[in-house]
Amino acid sequence: MKEESMSEENASELQLHGTLWLTAQGGQHLGGPDRIALLAAIATHGSITQAAKAVKMSYKAAWDAVETMNNLAGEPLVARLAGGKGGGGTRLTERGAALVEQFRRLEEAHRRFVEQLGRQPGLADDLHLLQALNMKTSARNQFLGKVESVIHGAVNDEVVLGIVGGQRIVAIITHDSTVSLGLAPGVAAFALVKASSVIVATETAGAKLSARNQLAGVIDRVTPGAVNAEVTIALPGGGTIAATVTKDSAAGMGLVAGMPATALFKASSVIVGRPG
Structure with missing residues (x-):
């Protein structure tokens, strides 16, 4: 989990944003919002070609991401379907579908957490202090x-x-x-x-x-x-x-x-x- 601060000229406009991602054993990057969105699109379209278009990703990049996630997860998250027009499609495995659902829940909890942090008084002053301490x-x-x-x-x-x-x-x-x-x-x-x-x-x-x-x-x-x-x-x-x-x-x-x-x-x- 990573929180990022974005400072404006007016301190009252300071907002806190964050990104949630998952890492596999050994610290390797398993997936964040982009890869989870790809998995969700595969579940919706049943085709990696259509899923890649939906998330604005190239076909090759989509397959590279899928293969990486399959390897790091220790079990397949996406499986090919045999037969059908064009040689079949793709689907999420039970583990893949569960991962998407769990990530969505974590993402919502993370959003509420970041919002709560952003409401803390003195956020701008604390940010400037932390930056100065690193100088x-x-x-x-x-x-x-x-x-x-x-x-x-x-x-x-x-x-x-x-x-x-x-x-x-x-x-x-x-x-x-x-x-x-x-x-x-x-x-x-x-x-x-x-x-x-x-x-x-x-x-x-x-x-x-x-x-x-x-x-x-x-x-x-x-x-x-x-x-x-x-x-x-x-x-x-x-x-x-x-x-x-x-x-x-x-x-x-x-x-x-x-x-x-x-x-x-x-x-x-x-x-x-x-x-x-």
Whole structure:
């Protein structure tokens, strides 16, 4: 059984679809809706030629499918009839007829199951999250959210992305990138920020800073290395952001877990993408 998701630009139009198929011992493909439809057509027409036409399949492809199903099922699902005009016809065996009936029942149960899944709240958000979890990137910081606003410029655009905890990340990307990604308010997107692009500040009150992004939180841990240290800042809402600073800077600033800190990075350091 396989469920497939089809996403539209508008998340409210997201629908869930699925396909049911059967596998024989060893994982070999026995049949799905197309092959079951062929068996049902054979039962109706009593002729593999007419059945193939009914399901829009070539005569050879129909016989190949029948022979494959007969072999994999361990017993014939379709049998030839001797005599008659044109040398006889074909019919379903008792096992073949039972398989068609059973598949129809399973298909109806599967349809109801998929419909029930499709009515679950938050389907679109969960789909985007699963796609983001499968994403592989070298950027240490990955944030999933939704576009809140887009300000278009002649060359570059400003994209504001709302992330976990109600915070926002501002990115400056080319106008062509905005168009090709289909970025607009309400669209799910992710922001990537390298740890080396993040500056850690412990005192920003009253300071005037050129960095557009300023995410305030509390230092969760400091992991020292031979030259650099990785500083992880816990953000409101459960998110985190990592920064790479020199070992001397970490020591000089007295960075330790539990200390309030702010992660600073330029809007031009943010890479924006779309899930899936």
